Amino acid sequence: MIVISFAAGLAFIVTLLLMLAAAGRLSFPASSGFDVSAALSDRDIFRRQLAELEKMRAHGLLDDSSAGEARLELVRRILAAEREAPAGGDKADGNKQARQCDQTRRGRGFRLFLSLAIIFVPLFSALVYYFQGQPFAPAHPFADFMARDPAGLSLPEHIVRLEALSARAPQNAQYADRLASLYLQAGRFQDAANTYSHAMAIGGDTADRLLGYALALTGFEDGVVGQDAEAAFRNVLRLDPQNPQAQLFLARGLVQGGKKAEAIALLQDFWQKTPADSPWRQNLQAAIVALKSAQSAPDSVAAGAAGGIAARGKPAADPTAEQRAFIAASLGRLEARLKAAPGDLQAWTMLINAYLLLGQRDKAQAAALRGLSVLPPAAAQSLAAFARQKGLSVAAK
Structure with a gap:
């Protein structure tokens, strides 16, 4: 009903x-109810002027001679108006009507x-x-959307929610950081770069903000590490010398510029300084080997060996050794992120996807089960659907 x-x-x-x-x-405009002819209006005006003339003479504003001349002129005009009133006759009245x-x-x-x-x-x-x-569609007030549990929102919904929160509090650097990260995940690189720039303007430079800004610039240029992105990556290393993503993308930029030997030297130096228990150390060594084998190959092949992100941020179907190192370097950050916020649905999906790209299906399965055990029901269903899409055997709680 x-x-x-x-x-x-x-x-x-x-x-x-x-x-x-x-x-x-x-349709029915108001009517005045009477009509006044033009001649009658002229006579009335002249008579009023004649009355005003008499008042001015009585008050001494006009002498008798000037008043007499003005009176004669007004009388002449009154007589002329009276002669013209009937002059048109019935014919003029008929035409007018x-x-x-x-x-x-x-x-x-x-x-x-x-x-x-x-x-x-x-x-x-x-x-x-x-x-x-x-x-007659039911209303969906925006306030109800904002009151929903963020863990059960999709990526586009997360973006809309953070955009609203950032608009309400434009000086909140945490909102800007989270929104920029979501833009980066969605492949909206220009929006991500602008938002990271705003976050740095209100909250100062940090390694994470500079890294996100550099990644956004690189993604916007279809994977090409430009001068601005290179400068941002170097600033990341100034704040965090052991940051693997910055090292790998700097190497990618060197390869793109035809400096393969410098790229290999950069990665070798970083590999030597990397702690032995780092999760990306083995993959980093594989990336160095891949670069050495591609050193004599054309630039396009070498660039593929040191590719950080593919065109428009989409990973290649078969990740290269260096890309594997990049993914492995991200695992530690994802694990730390989930340790601080276990209800982060997007982080769980990114972790599962990273393990699958590395070919570690058992770890992806374990990550999916861990996520299902800590997420609320709505978010758990979304994670289960994502895992099944990737071919994993899971069931929502």
């Missing part, structure tokens, strides 16, 4: 009454057209909306 709220019904009735009132006012009737007919036709337009346009729009739109 379709139920229309009292407020909506009242608004419709008021709108309809206003349309009818406007149409009626145009004919013109007035013609103007009246034209005015009524135009007013009728306007009245029909006022009524037709909104009624036609209402009918089109009734049959083509969804006038």
Whole structure:
């Protein structure tokens, strides 16, 4: 059963009454009820001027000679107006009445057209909306959306929510950081770069912000490490010398510039300084071997060996050794992120995807089960659907 709220019904009735009132006012305009001829109006004006002249003479504002001359002129004009009043005769009156009737007919036709337009346009729009739109669809207030559990939101919904929060608190650097990270995940690199830049302006430079900014610039350039991105990666290393992503992307930039030997030297130096228990050490060594084997190959092949991200941020179907090192370097950060916020659905999906890209299916399965055990029901269902999409055997709790 379709139920229309009292407020909506009242608004419709008021709108309809206003349309009818406007149409009626145009169709039946108010009339003055009497007509005054032009000649009669002129005579009245002259007589009033004559009366004003007498008052001015009585108050001494005019001398007798000037007042007499003005009086004679006004009397002459009054007599001329009285002679002209009947001069046109019945013929002039007939022509005037004919013109007035013609103007009246034209005015009524135009007013009728306007009245029909006022009524037709909104009624036609209402009918089109009734049959083509969804006038009885349930409302979805934005406040209800903002009150939902963030763990159960999809990536686009997360972005909308963070955009609203950032708009309400534009000086909140944490909101800007989270929004920029979501933009980066969604492949919206220009938005990510702008948001990271805003976060650094209000919250200062940090290694994570500079890294995200550099990754966004690289993604926007289809994987090419430009000058701005290179400068940002170097600033990351200034704050965090052991950051593997910055090292790998700097090597990628060197390879793209034809400096393969410098790229190998950079990665070898980083590998020697990397602690033995680092999760990316083995993959980093494999990336160095791949670069050495590609050193004599064309630039495109070598660039593929040191590719950090593919075009527009999409990973290649078969990750190279260096890409594996990049993914492995991200695992530690994802684990730390989930340790601090175990209800982060997006982090769980990224962790599962990273293990799958590395070919570690058993670890991806274990990560999915861990996520299902800590996530709320709605988010757990989303994670289970994602895992099944990847070919993992899981069931939502």
